[in-house]
Amino acid sequence: MTAYLIKSVSVVGAAPTDLLIRDGVVAETGAGLAAPDATVLDGTGLVALPGLVDLHTHLREPGREDAETVESGSRAAALGGYTAVCAMANTSPVADTAGVVEQVWRLGREAGLVDVQPIGAVTVGLAGGQLAELGAMADSAARVRIFSDDGHCVADPKLMRRALEYVKAFDGVIAQHAEEPRLTEGAQMHEGEVSTRLGLTGWPAVAEEAIIARDVLLAEHVGSRLHVCHVSTAGSVEVLRHAKARGVKVTAEVTPHHLLLTDAKAETYDPVYKVNPPLRTATDVAALRAALAEGVIDIIATDHAPHAVEDKECEWAYARPGMLGLETALSIALDVLGPQWDLIAERMSRAPARIAGLDGHGADPAPGVPANLTLVDPAARRTIEPAELASRSRNTPYARMTLPGRIVATFLRGEPTVLDGKATK
């Protein structure tokens, strides 16, 4: 195993130091380190972060390997600075059995670019009618701890209660896609001034807020852990704030796109901006940013949602919702938060690793810690060219935008998955 000596790098924004990586761990830190057998990397001007952890990734395998595979999504993740991703269950077949979650987990190990932690479905086939084999998935080789019907809401309150009760036994988490389906029938975009003007059926904020309110009460009643996926409205932030003040075990995520883009993008009728939950208003964006800074929202998660060209480059009404995220998330975070490295490390690595229970991830580079880390050049700017992305899909909303920051290198247990901005395999 090659040793790496990174000279003069800022660890999470601190004064520059040297980092020696050997045998899969950070062996030493300090000024003037020497290691004759190590490959030396110049870290001048770079920031070392704990490897990013994405709690919400769609890898599309099995079933839609034309849009993404575990391998291509893992490569996109590594290039984005990630060392672990949690793969959502809305594959085909759905990841609702031990067999499917083990398949995804094994494909992740074979790709070897990031740790792929499968998420299991809450209900059979994501159909919302019957609990899936949560225990079997938890006991499988994939050791599933997060369950989600993401893409669909667990709308039945009785099933949601049962799911929360079930996972409590092994400290599992139910990650809810908060969308009251009766309130979003036929919805195409955020319900508001823009949808009225465009004549598109609206997805009202209250459809999200009502489910979050219900579920924090259920989680409190059961004493179980709830995670809220892709929070998108100012009202949801208020519900979460209230729940956290009461001591409910709830955590929440926001996506990069909900931190940056608004429903005004729908005016272009370009389906690349169609996403679920939809892009909201500038007021919502401001509330989400404030909540992220404050900690009412715990993490940034990408909701990386690759879609094949025929599912995306069509009329708005027929296009699938979702956007790519893994290869641009850190740049959007830098754009939105500025160089607040400790906050970025917390929201994109430490906290998601804690929520997912991913040992070995989410720890700042320090002696003895597994060498899961990424090196960022904050001064670099890059223009996003969809054709250059590692994802099999092209549905990035940031095409031809120039964004701050570049991932220079990523290490997974001491082995580089990315060097010089390029994947190593």
Ligand code: DOR
């Ligand atoms: O926009 C979305 N796309 N939201 C979801 O919840 C699901 C996802 C997908 O699977 O494409």
